[in-house]
Amino acid sequence: IVGAHVRELAEEAEARQEIANPYIIGVPLTERQEIFVGRTDVGARIEGLLLDRRRPPLLLYGQRRMGKTSLLNNLGRLLPSTIVPLFVDLQGPATQASDHAGFLYNVARFIADSARRHGLALPRLPREALASDPFTRFDEWLDEVEGALGQSTALLALDEFETLDSAIAKGRFDEEAILGTLRHLIQHRPRFKVLLSGSHTLDELQRWASYLINAQVVHISYLKEDEARRLIERPVRDFALRYEPRATRRVLDLTRGHPALVQLLCAEIVALKNEQPPAVRRLARLSDVEAAVPEALSRGSLFFADIERNQVDGAGLLLRFIAAQGEGAVVSQETLARQFPDELERALALLRRRELIEPVDRGYRFQVELIRRWFAPASPAPRL
Numbered sequence: 565i566v567g568a569h570v571r572e573l574a575e576e577a578e579a580r581q582e583i584a585n586p587y588i589i590g591v592p593l594t595e596r597q598e599i600f601v602g603r604t605d606v607g608a609r610i611e612g613l614l615l616d617r618r619r620p621p622l623l624l625y626g627q628r629r630m631g632k633t634s635l636l637n638n639l640g641r642l643l644p645s646t647i648v649p650l651f652v653d654l655q656g657p658a659t660q661a662s663d664h665a666g667f668l669y670n671v672a673r674f675i676a677d678s679a680r681r682h683g684l685a686l687p688r689l690p691r692e693a694l695a696s697d698p699f700t701r702f703d704e705w706l707d708e709v710e711g712a713l714g715q716s717t718a719l720l721a722l723d724e725f726e727t728l729d730s731a732i733a734k735g736r737f738d739e740e741a742i743l744g745t746l747r748h749l750i751q752h753r754p755r756f757k758v759l760l761s762g763s764h765t766l767d768e769l770q771r772w773a774s775y776l777i778n779a780q781v782v783h784i785s786y787l788k789e790d791e792a793r794r795l796i797e798r799p800v801r802d803f804a805l806r807y808e809p810r811a812t813r814r815v816l817d818l819t820r821g822h823p824a825l826v827q828l829l830c831a832e833i834v835a836l837k838n839e840q841p842p843a844v845r846r847l848a849r850l851s852d853v854e855a856a857v858p859e860a861l862s863r864g865s866l867f868f869a870d871i872e873r874n875q876v877d878g879a880g881l882l883l884r885f886i887a888a889q890g891e892g893a894v895v896s897q898e899t900l901a902r903q904f905p906d907e908l909e910r911a912l913a914l915l916r917r918r919e920l921i922e923p924v925d926r927g928y929r930f931q932v933e934l935i936r937r938w939f940a941p942a943s944p945a946p947r948l
């Protein structure tokens with residue numbers, strides 16, 4: 565009897581033993597979060613470009629949710645300590661400011677905060693100081709920052725630069741004043757390197773091209789396979805869930821190593837396993853991965869709907885058409901031309917640039933299976 569009771573108690577304890585869910589959905593990873601994986605290649609490319617004597621401005625270009633902000637937040641550990649990353653979120657209060665003084669004040673605040681995290685104290689730039697002649701006062705402040713940098717180099721990273729673009733387009737800020745200041749900083753302050761981050765190229769945002777001569781593009785895309793594998797199988801130390809090899813393979817194939825999608829799908833897998841009896845809870849099988857997909861699509865609906873909403877000029881119909889042909893299907897250029905006689909090339913070019921489709925064998929297919937699922941009808945069309 566005692567044995568049975570002990571066993572019962574043990575089972576109860578086991579039953580409560582849930583797998584802690586380490587995944588982070590919807591917000592950028594902050595500095596030194598254990599679950600940040602990979603990106604050493606992107607870091608190395610940035611480091612290489614920082615040594616370029618022509619001092620080109622850098623453009624970190626990557627699709628939505630591909631990990632741009634997370635990378636910027638983690639530059640400190642990817643780059644040598646002589647480089648001080650100064651992170652400015654242009655989506656925040658800076659571009660919401662009502663005038664130039666408010667803009668510069670908030671930029672300075674972001675800069676000072678990042679420098680402090682890097683162990684560097686900068687002089688304050690009080691708002692009142694910017695009341696008259698804000699650009700001159702800001703420039704003087706940059707002199708002081710340069711002084712404080714000593715032998716270090718500052719990497720000024722401006723995240724979401726499109727937000728500044730639309731603030732300028734709306735006439736809230738003066739183009740020449742703001743972008744001229746940026747160009748001046750790039751050309752005349754060798755201690756500062758500038759990196760802009762966003763999901764548009766300079767071709768798409770013409771206004772910037774003339775201010776950012778010789779800009780070098782740093783592309784951030786899917787995680788490499790071993791990086792994604794680590795996120796799946798060992799997101800944190802002592803992760804209690806194991807994957808059978810076929811299950812890991814399936815997560816890799818469904819997500820292609822898109823970091824936000826790996827996190828999304830794996831979070832759903834953990835949630836699903838926690839609802840299963842303890843005896844089978846700690847091993848993720850292929851069937852678990854498949855079962856988690858609908859949940860992931862639903863929980864990630866904001867992300868997917870955002871992709872859908874951003875498709876203009878029939879590109880959405882094109883995506884739906886390709887998606888309807890099933891997993892991995894390649895739709896030939898001829899078929900597409902028959903279905904979409906107008907503006908096909910433009911739509912294809914846009915969808916390629918957005919990394920949604922890719923050319924193969926004189927046709928096109930989806931890049932990421934999970935995204936295809938969102939665009940696919942509930943019951944797939946017969947294969948062409």
Ligand SMILES: Nc1ncnc2c1ncn2[C@@H]1O[C@H](COP(=O)(O)OP(=O)(O)OP(=O)(O)O)[C@@H](O)[C@H]1O
Binds near residue numbers: 590626634635827
């Ligand atoms: N290096 C990484 N390792 C693990 N997970 C990552 C990594 N980078 C990004 N992620 C995951 O992807 C999600 C999106 O990342 P992040 O917000 O940095 O992308 P973003 O490109 O800045 O997106 P947006 O275009 O919306 O600004 C994060 O919430 C995180 O779950």
Ligand SMILES: [Mg+2]
Binds near residue numbers: 633634723
């Ligand atoms: Mg971001």
